[in-house]
Amino acid sequence: MAGKSGRTISAVPQKSFMKTILSWEGILLVLFIGINIFCKCISPVYNFTNVLREMPKYLTEIFLLFPMAYILLMGEIDISVGSTVCLSATVACLVSNAGLPFGIVLLAGLATGTVCGMINGFLAVKFRELPTMIITLGTQIVFRGIAEIALGDGGSVSLVNADGFRMIAGKVGPFPYLFFVVIICAVIFTVIAEKRVYGRSLYAIGSNSRTAFYSGIKVNKVLFTAYAVLGFLAGVSALFLISATYGANTTTGKGFEMDAIAMAVFGGISTAGGKGKLTGAVIAAFTIVCLRVGLGQINMNAQVILIILGLLLICSVLLPNISSALHKTRKKA
Amino acid sequence: MKKKILCTILSAVMAASLLAGCGNSKEEQTTASAVEETAAEDQEEAPEADAAGGEEAEPETDAAGGGTYALVTKSAGNPFNEKEAEGFQKAVEAIGGTAIIQHPESATADAQITVIQSLISQNVDSICIAANDENALQAALEEAAAAGIKVCSVDSTVNVASRLVHVNQAGVTEIGQCLVDAVYDITGGEGQWAVLSATSQAANQNAWIESMKEIIESDSKYAGLELVEVAYGDDEPQKSTDVTQALLQNYPDLKVICAPTTVGIAAAAKVLQDQNSSVKLTGLGLPSEMAEYIGDDDAHSCPYMFLWNPIDLGRLGAYTSAALVNGDITGAAGEKFTAGDMGEYEIVTAGDGGTEIILGAPFAFTPENIEEWKVVY
Numbered sequence: 001m002a003g004k005s006g007r008t009i010s011a012v013p014q015k016s017f018m019k020t021i022l023s024w025e026g027i028l029l030v031l032f033i034g035i036n037i038f039c040k041c042i043s044p045v046y047n048f049t050n051v052l053r054e055m056p057k058y059l060t061e062i063f064l065l066f067p068m069a070y071i072l073l074m075g076e077i078d079i080s081v082g083s084t085v086c087l088s089a090t091v092a093c094l095v096s097n098a099g100l101p102f103g104i105v106l107l108a109g110l111a112t113g114t115v116c117g118m119i120n121g122f123l124a125v126k127f128r129e130l131p132t133m134i135i136t137l138g139t140q141i142v143f144r145g146i147a148e149i150a151l152g153d154g155g156s157v158s159l160v161n162a163d164g165f166r167m168i169a170g171k172v173g174p175f176p177y178l179f180f181v182v183i184i185c186a187v188i189f190t191v192i193a194e195k196r197v198y199g200r201s202l203y204a205i206g207s208n209s210r211t212a213f214y215s216g217i218k219v220n221k222v223l224f225t226a227y228a229v230l231g232f233l234a235g236v237s238a239l240f241l242i243s244a245t246y247g248a249n250t251t252t253g254k255g256f257e258m259d260a261i262a263m264a265v266f267g268g269i270s271t272a273g274g275k276g277k278l279t280g281a282v283i284a285a286f287t288i289v290c291l292r293v294g295l296g297q298i299n300m301n302a303q304v305i306l307i308i309l310g311l312l313l314i315c316s317v318l319l320p321n322i323s324s325a326l327h328k329t330r331k332k333a
Numbered sequence: 334m335k336k337k338i339l340c341t342i343l344s345a346v347m348a349a350s351l352l353a354g355c356g357n358s359k360e361e362q363t364t365a366s367a368v369e370e371t372a373a374e375d376q377e378e379a380p381e382a383d384a385a386g387g388e389e390a391e392p393e394t395d396a397a398g399g400g401t402y403a404l405v406t407k408s409a410g411n412p413f414n415e416k417e418a419e420g421f422q423k424a425v426e427a428i429g430g431t432a433i434i435q436h437p438e439s440a441t442a443d444a445q446i447t448v449i450q451s452l453i454s455q456n457v458d459s460i461c462i463a464a465n466d467e468n469a470l471q472a473a474l475e476e477a478a479a480a481g482i483k484v485c486s487v488d489s490t491v492n493v494a495s496r497l498v499h500v501n502q503a504g505v506t507e508i509g510q511c512l513v514d515a516v517y518d519i520t521g522g523e524g525q526w527a528v529l530s531a532t533s534q535a536a537n538q539n540a541w542i543e544s545m546k547e548i549i550e551s552d553s554k555y556a557g558l559e560l561v562e563v564a565y566g567d568d569e570p571q572k573s574t575d576v577t578q579a580l581l582q583n584y585p586d587l588k589v590i591c592a593p594t595t596v597g598i599a600a601a602a603k604v605l606q607d608q609n610s611s612v613k614l615t616g617l618g619l620p621s622e623m624a625e626y627i628g629d630d631d632a633h634s635c636p637y638m639f640l641w642n643p644i645d646l647g648r649l650g651a652y653t654s655a656a657l658v659n660g661d662i663t664g665a666a667g668e669k670f671t672a673g674d675m676g677e678y679e680i681v682t683a684g685d686g687g688t689e690i691i692l693g694a695p696f697a698f699t700p701e702n703i704e705e706w707k708v709v710y
Contacts, residue, residue: 050454057447155533155565158468158492169472244446245469249534251441296451302438303409 024268024320025280032287039294046294052174054296056244058289059178062282063237064260066189067230069281071132072264073193073202074223075209075273076124080136081234081260083143084116085253088238090147093157093248102164109242110235116143117231121224140257148250156249159242169243178240185233190278198222206273262309263288266316284316400458402654403433404647405448407463407489408440411568412619413595413643414463416710417488420647421461427673428655433457440532440568442469449473453480459654461500463488467536471495483657485664487650489537493687497657497664498680500650501689502641508593508617509544511639511695515615516558516589519636523557524588527580529601529616531568531594540684541593561587566597573600581610592616598638602626605634614638620698624707628700639695644710646692649675653690664688 039046064081071078092109096102116139123135151157159165170177193199201222204212213219237256242248261271267284269276288309295305404421406414418434425432433452437444442465452460453476460482464470467490474484474495484491487500516526528545530538542563549555561584566573573596580587581604590605590612592598598618605612606626614626614635626635652672653662662668666682683689698706 045454045456054447054450054454057443057450153533154539156466156468244472245442245466246471247466247468249442249466249469250532251439251443251465251534254439254441254443292447293451293454296447297454299433299435299451299455301409302436302444302448306438 025277025283028267028280028283028287032283032290035287035291035294039290039297043294043297045297049174050297051290051293052176052179054293055289056169056176056178056240058292059176059182060237060241060244061256061259062182062263062285062289063185063233063240064230064256065263065281065285066185066278067226067233068257068260069264069267069269069276069278070189070193070202070226071230072261072269072271073273073276074205074226075271076132076223076226077261077271078120078136078227078230079133079257079261080116080120080138080140080143081230082253082256082258083140083147084113084231084234085238085241085256086248086250087116087143087147087150088113088235089242089248089252090150090157092239092242093159094150096164097157097160105164106239109239110232113235113238114228114232117228117234118224120231121227124227125220125224144250147248147252151248151250156247158247162246165239165243165246168239181236181240186278186282190282193278198225202226203274206270206275208274262313266313268316268320288312399429399431400655400658401431401433401455402651402658403435403452403457403460404487404650405435405437405445405452405460405462407437407465408568409436409438411440411596412622413488416619416643417463417647417650420644421651422647423644424648424651424673425655428651430458430655432651437465440465442466442534445470446473449477453477453482456480457482458658459483459485461485461487461650461654462491464491464536465489465532466534468492483654485650485653485657487646487653489535490683490685490687490689491536493685496687498653498662499683499687499689500646500653501683501691502643502646503693503695504691505540505544505684506548507694508541508639509548511697512541512591512593512616513545513548513555513558515637515639516591517555519613519615520558520588525559525561525584525586526589526591527561527584527587528563529573529577529580529590529592529594529597530563530565531597533565535568535594538593545591566592566594566600568594568596570596570600573597574604577601577604581605581608581612587612590614590616592618595619595622595640598635599623602634606632610634617695618698619643619710620703620706621708621710623698624703627698627703633700637697637699639697641692641695642710645675648673649678649690649692653678 068078088109091112092105095108096105120136120139124132168177193202201217204217205219205222209219241252263285264281265271266288267276267281269281292305402425404418406418422432422434435448437448445465449460450473460477464486470491471494474491478484484496485498485500486496488502490499520526528542530542549558562580564576564580566576577600580590590601592601592614593616595618598614598616599622601614602623605614615638617640618638619640623635623638626633627637629636649672652675656662656670657664661670662680664680666680666688668680669677671677678690680688680690
């Protein structure tokens, strides 16, 4: 039968070396290696240790990528996650400054994130007719607003006692703890998306939410869970962010949502839903991080780096479109 | 089949362009890194050379000044930062070093952390930073210090644990006093006034505003002045404009706006002059941007304003970095050093418990001298 893209899909996917290389994930992998060689060439200090040392700042954003990819796979979006990070970080800092034990501080940060995610999920499920873009635009403003009120006049709070957070910023050899957490998350999220029923439901909902509903998938439950998990990981991200800044302020987490969406889209996940793979998103995320680190090390103007990333993103979206357009022209002929 | 071929060609082109870019820059980079290595070697010898030559060693005549000095500004497109960077660059060139000027991608502490991490990788000799947040950079700067990089702050300070010394444009109370006196003078001794600041976390802005409040409370002479609001324009022209308009609307009896930020004062000046408002303006501004608004008559919105010389501030930042790297100073109070042709400076204790170097008192720009200064910066 003919699939969405007009290709004929056989019941058992054919696997071959050429196919793996020519898939988007394969191209990304080549690009990832290429960019690493490129960075190594342009920057004399681009090495394993330095990249790992500079990475934690970016890794906090990669957390958000996994659940964000789930939400995008369903054809939905969440642009409030940067504000969720800000609010979680604020709450965790305030709780820590109130002198409560470190365990409670961690719980407070995670709980705040989860609650924010559940609010998003609840609204998205209750008001299915509203675009999630609008719902989360609303909560984006609300969450940051609450955080700004909590931060008070100065707009910033600093940890009185940063010992606990110093601990989670620790390293095993050159690897920061954060790195392992991200890798573990990457594996779990990828396995669920590719091998589990939950993952198949994501793709089904993204392809056609109504059909999915009538075929017995609990659409609302899947949607709500994805938002709640995104909120929870926003909390995790906030905790690691605090360990890098020893505090929170009104600009904490600004732009995280767009960075996460950009990484996912670059990784081949369609914002229209139903298409794309987590592996692609993970490779894309690390490709972007390596490129940023490399270009940063040759002191390239930060604004120029943003332009390059923007162009890269546009190209990555255009490329499949161009190739499928060519494909169609050929079919007609 | 065609699709496969297309894909193969595309990936081949991509890989080829990467490799091509790689090949070209490799040669340049080798020369560049060779230069850097020589510079680094010179740098290692520098302390001995200096010790032998004594404190007054002429920087231009030997390679002792070699080394890489980094300046991290608050954001790109901020004219004050640009001038500061210009002065920094000039002074570093004068002592024969390499200057790295980095503008973070946005005016946040997060973006500055990214820049600092990259500078640590490059193993620069010193980092001089105008901080977007006083405390948020501590972890990154501690890491830099642990890597042997000398850290000082300039313009807007970082907390005591993160720096060796702060290069202050002027003492906080001196600025507070100047601004309060200006408001007192322009209002005629009583009436409503408002502050238009940058971001609510900017340490320098908050210190000045705090100092102004203290001065007003401590002297009954200022009892007639009523501070109605501290508004934040986030150092963005559009937001500053909106905030100014909101101030005018909310407080019809407002007499003076005091904007201790170059972006804010320029935005406010334009709003007031365009609307022919009777509200007057003072604060800290760049002469070149403010020249058309400065004047004593009703047609101009700003009778006079203050600033220090950002070029000199950048230069002092560079000389301080060099002195720290050369081991002339350690950042302890009471130490003295010669900042190139700027003369001798002494490190004093700062209000936050750390140490600082003060450039000088703020300078008043009046209708009489603005023509002369607007061409300078």
